[in-house]
Amino acid sequence: xxxxxxxxxxxxxxxxxxxxxxxxxxxxxxxxxxxxxxxxxxxxxxxxxxxxxxxxxxxxxxxxxxxxxxxxxxxxxxxxxxxxxxxxxxxxxxxxxxxxxxxxxxxxxxxxxxxxxxxxxxxxxxxxxxxxxxxxxxxxxxxxxxxxxxxxxxxxxxxxxxxxxxxxxxxxxxxxxxxxxxxxxxxxxxxxxxxxxxxxxxxxxxxxxxxxxxxxxxxxxxxxxxxxxxxxxxxxxxxxxxxxxxxxxxxxxxxxxxxxxxxxxxxxxxxxxxxxxxxxxxx
Ligand code: PAF
Numbered sequence: 001x002x003x004x005x006x007x008x009x010x011x012x013x014x015x016x017x018x019x020x021x022x023x024x025x026x027x028x029x030x031x032x033x034x035x036x037x038x039x040x041x042x043x044x045x046x047x048x049x050x051x052x053x054x055x056x057x058x059x060x061x062x063x064x065x066x067x068x069x070x071x072x073x074x075x076x077x078x079x080x081x082x083x084x085x086x087x088x089x090x091x092x093x094x095x096x097x098x099x100x101x102x103x104x105x106x107x108x109x110x111x112x113x114x115x116x117x118x119x120x121x122x123x124x125x126x127x128x129x130x131x132x133x134x135x136x137x138x139x140x141x142x143x144x145x146x147x148x149x150x151x152x153x154x155x156x157x158x159x160x161x162x163x164x165x166x167x168x169x170x171x172x173x174x175x176x177x178x179x180x181x182x183x184x185x186x187x188x189x190x191x192x193x194x195x196x197x198x199x200x201x202x203x204x205x206x207x208x209x210x211x212x213x214x215x216x217x218x219x220x221x222x223x224x225x226x227x228x229x230x231x232x233x234x235x236x237x238x239x240x241x242x243x244x245x246x247x248x249x250x251x252x253x254x255x256x257x258x259x260x261x262x263x264x265x266x267x268x269x270x271x272x273x274x275x276x277x278x279x280x281x282x283x
Contacts, residue, residue: 001083003090007138010091014052014139017088022049026141026168028132031055031092032072032186033081036176040145041085043173052139053082054091056098061127067270072189091139098134107133107164109156115250116152116263117274120240128153129160136161141168149175149183151261151276155250175275177203183275190271198234199268205230205242206277209262213279218256220244231266240265240272247278256281 004010014024025048027040033055044051055078062068075092082090106126112118113125136144146154154172161170176184181203182196191199205227212223224242231239245252247259256279263276 001079001087001090003079003092005092005094006097007093010052010089010138013089014050017050018140023143024048024139024141025051026135026139026144027051027053027087028135028144028146029053029055029078030057030071030186031078032074032189033078034176034184034186036147036149036184038081038085039176040147040173041082041087043171044143044145045086047171048143050088051086052089052091052141053087054093054135054139056091056093056131056135058098058127058131059095060099060103060130061124063121063123066121067187067190072186091135098131103130106130107160109160109163112152112156112159112250115245115252116241116243117265118152120265125153125156129156132157133160133164133166136166136168143169143171145171145173147175148172148278149185149275151247151263151278152250155248181207183273185273187271187273191268194235195268195271198237199273201230201234202264202266202273202275205264206262206275209244210277210279213256213260213262213281218281220253220256223256223262227262227264231264234266234268236269238267240267257283 002013025044027044029037057071059068107129108126109129158170180200182199208226209223227242242264245261247261260279260281261276265274
């Protein structure tokens with residue numbers, strides 16, 4: 001496995017692989033890798049001939065009061081995980097490699113970034129799409145892999161790729177969960193033991209929603225109320241949103257039908273966690 005710290009070097013490595021006719025898979029990450037990331041790398045290794053993982057805590061997607069400074073940085077452990085998973089290149093650039101001086105060109109995916117996380121994280125998705133556009137231009141992958149846990153991110157990136165005719169495919173992989181249902185996330189590390197226990201209620205609330213929908217509930221508000229009741233059992237929780245939206249265009253639903261995304265964000269103490277499930281509610 002190669003470690004590339006510069007854009008120039010990762011480009012050279014990818015160019016050589018491509019000239020050997022290899023299909024390039026790409027897993028963009030912010031490091032602090034866990035088995036959720038490993039599942040993305042595994043999928044890339046299975047479907048592609050040459051796999052690049054990027055590890056970069058992107059400052060432009062963090063708000064001023066967010067956790068950029070304290071975001072876990074575990075490069076040595078991450079490199080071992082990548083190597084074991086069969087990664088060919090880890091691209092781990094320094095900040096001045098990615099944003100050399102003031103960045104004045106942005107990718108902004110309107111409308112899709114207004115609901116859900118966009119409400120409380122203004123500018124977040126602009127940072128995400130911009131860094132992803134940059135990484136796609138650097139790595140030039142055939143397929144890039146994202147996790148379903150960040151459902152809105154995946155929808156937004158797919159739309160960016162479509163709208164800007166970027167020549168790659170976006171593949172969204174299922175969320176991996178702890179035995180009690182908590183979605184794997186690098187931010188789970190922030191939880192103390194009581195918070196970690198309470199965090200299981202997040203998935204419980206989503207399952208209650210899925211069950212109610214399977215039993216014919218069509219009213220989003222009924223689902224939202226039930227979920228909020230479950231989430232309110234978490235101590236010191238601030239429920240940021242619980243929403244039922246169309247899974248493709250993220251518009252709020254008046255009536256649950258077709259492919260719906262049930263998504264939520266909740267702050268437990270200082271830790272903001274998100275999760276979601278996809279349901280097919282039929283006609
Ligand atoms: O999902 C993440 O870890 C980040 O948002 C991403 C896609 C690596 C962009 O910084």
